Amino acid sequence: MIVLPTEIELATTTSSVLADTAFLMTELDADEAPAGPGWLHAAVGFQAALGGRLVLSMQKGIAIQAAADMLCTEPNDPEAGAQAAGAVLELANVLTSVVIARVFGGDAKWQFGIPERLDECPLATANQLSYSATLRNDAAQRVRVLLLLGKGANA
Amino acid sequence: MLSVLIVDDSFVMRRMVARSLLVSGVPAHETREAANGVEALSVVREVLIDIVLCDLHMPGMDGVEFVRRLGSDAHTADIPVVIVSSERSEGLLAELEDLGVRGFLRKPFQPAVLGELVRDVLGLKGAA
Numbered sequence: 001m002i003v004l005p006t007e008i009e010l011a012t013t014t015s016s017v018l019a020d021t022a023f024l025m026t027e028l029d030a031d032e033a034p035a036g037p038g039w040l041h042a043a044v045g046f047q048a049a050l051g052g053r054l055v056l057s058m059q060k061g062i063a064i065q066a067a068a069d070m071l072c073t074e075p076n077d078p079e080a081g082a083q084a085a086g087a088v089l090e091l092a093n094v095l096t097s098v099v100i101a102r103v104f105g106g107d108a109k110w111q112f113g114i115p116e117r118l119d120e121c122p123l124a125t126a127n128q129l130s131y132s133a134t135l136r137n138d139a140a141q142r143v144r145v146l147l148l149l150g151k152g153a154n155a
Numbered sequence: 156m157l158s159v160l161i162v163d164d165s166f167v168m169r170r171m172v173a174r175s176l177l178v179s180g181v182p183a184h185e186t187r188e189a190a191n192g193v194e195a196l197s198v199v200r201e202v203l204i205d206i207v208l209c210d211l212h213m214p215g216m217d218g219v220e221f222v223r224r225l226g227s228d229a230h231t232a233d234i235p236v237v238i239v240s241s242e243r244s245e246g247l248l249a250e251l252e253d254l255g256v257r258g259f260l261r262k263p264f265q266p267a268v269l270g271e272l273v274r275d276v277l278g279l280k281g282a283a
Contacts, residue, residue: 097241
């Protein structure tokens with residue numbers, strides 16, 4: 001059985017993964033953030049009962065903070081800046097596995113791909129179901145998660 | 156000194172795993188890193204490795220193929236492998252168990268849990 005997520009469920013799941021993997025504290029942001037310049041994007045395609053794609057977008061500041069936390073260094077360490085995109089890729093990878101397990105169930109069969117960097121956040125087409133949530137940390141830096149399901153979503 | 160091979164295409168995750176081994180009190184060890192199965196096979200053929208901590212989804216050669224090839228070589232078949240992955244497919248986990256994988260840890264993980272699993276697989280229970 002497919003259980004489609006609400007915005008709050010998607011936000012809660014994302015917040016939990018960010019906390020457990022990168023020690024980031026975030027909460028649901030009522031404002032839908034347009035992920036434009038200054039954001040880093042990572043996508044993971046998957047195939048289950050429905051094809052799909054999860055896109056994680058993070059403002060560069062919070063992505064650097066995530067990399068610093070994951071590398072046990074400080075945000076002003078050049079390595080944290082250099083690995084910010086890598087941190088977003090890994091967080092997208094972990095988040096995808098958690099989200100698809102919740103959507104399709106723990107017993108379902110699925111496959112998911114290797115995370116890839118995107119230059120911009122994709123838009124849903126008319127054939128796709130789209131679910132998104134925006135989170136923010138206490139410095140008002142934002143994270144956006146977009147789940148696309150349906151035809152062409154994992155292309 | 157223990158020799159631990161960390162196999163993951165993510166540099167950030169390799170460092171996280173290495174850091175987790177340190178903070179979880181795994182006895183004196185050195186870590187080596189590989190970004191995929193091809194690199195990992197090269198390492199295990201050149202260096203004595205006590206345990207491999209391996210991701211599954213990697214470009215080049217993934218974790219399943221790496222485990223299969225490791226087990227098919229008499230020189231490396233006894234090296235214990237623990238999978239550290241975000242994979243949640245029960246079918247794939249069963250396949251890995253059949254291939255002789257000794258442990259499985261899902262990302263995200265707590266450092267202490269990784270340390271306990273490594274000590275358990277290496278028969279170092281109580282050693283910290």
